[in-house]
Amino acid sequence: LPETTRLILAAFDDVGRAAEAVATIMAAGVVPAGLEMMDGPALRAAEDFAGAGYPRDAAAILLCEIDGQAEDVAEEIERVSGLLRASGATEVRIARDEAERRRFWAGRKGAFPAMGRLAPDYYCIDGTIPRKALPFVLAEMGRLAEVHGLEVANVFHAGDGNLHPLILYDANREGDLEKAEALGGAILELCVSVGGSITGEHGVGREKINQMCVQFSPAEVNAFHALKAAFDPLGLLNPGKAIPTLARCAEYGGMHVHNGALPFAHLERF
Known part of the structure; x- marks a missing residue:
């Protein structure tokens, strides 16, 4: 331990x-x-849930933890505090003791269940972007949320550029689930557009298979299928997951079909 x-x-x-x-x-x-x-909606829900001591009037908070040798940590804490103030932080608070440090983290760790205070259901997205694109992506996510008529609360691993926007909806309201899924897909495609990826830690499965067509070219998708076939020639392992067929990409608009024929038509489709 440090x-x-x-x-x-x-x-x-x-x-x-x-x-x-x-x-x-x-x-x-x-x-x-x-x-x-954590942005405003997320931190206020987490504060109501966990009583972590967050400033309720903030538009967003950052939690930055430093560990290591005592002298190095003291130096880094001073350095990071200065960077935060220079970046426009309205308040910079160093946890006074281990109990307060644990309370601050308890709020972050309780943020997902705390969403139940804001909506009956949430849909968690997992995309990764270059950290320099964070301001643009957060603003654009807000615009996309308005377009789809839903709210989004943001709680994520900022240091990794790994986003976890929580799309708030009500599954009992007709059309809400479909809107949430459409907004989720739009957010993932936004991540790709700024040089990011459709996943950071949650994987692809079936949920993000259409966005695979956005992130990868037909040649790359063919290479994925060839690699899978080398280890799974009968297609028994997780069929239909992770790697889209080229036909699916064509249907999704991720590739073009000319005169009714797929490119590389001589290749077997899995």
Whole structure:
């Protein structure tokens, strides 16, 4: 275990500035043990649920944890606190003791179940982006949410660029689930458009198979199928998951079909 672990909570009155602070910290060469971000709706729900001591009026908060040798940690804490203030943080609070550090993390870890205070259901998306794209992507996600008529709460691993927007909906309301799925797909395609990926840790399965057609070219999809066939020639392992057929990509609009014929038509389709 590290000799010392300390946690900083930074509050911002603008989500974009909080996102820019993440990029600033990473660009400075700091490697935190953890760097998490929560926006206003998420942090208020988490505060009501866990009583972590979060500033309820903040538009977003960052939790930045530093660990290691005591002297190094003290130096890094001062450095990161300065970066956060320079990035526009309205409040920078260092956990006073281990109990407060645990409370701050309890709020973050309780954020997902706390969504039940905001909506009957939520749909968790898992996409990854370059950290420098965070401000743009968060703003664009807000616009997409308005277009689809749903709300989104953001809780994610900011230091990794791994997003976990929680799309809030009511499965008992007709059409809500379909809107949530459509918004989720749009968010994943947004991640790809800025140089990111459709997954960071949750995988693809069936849920994101259409977005595989957006991230990868037909030649790449063919290569995936060839690799799978080498280990699973009978197609017995997770059939229909993770790798889309080229026909599916064509139907989704991820590739073009000319004169009714698929490219590389001589290749077997799995």
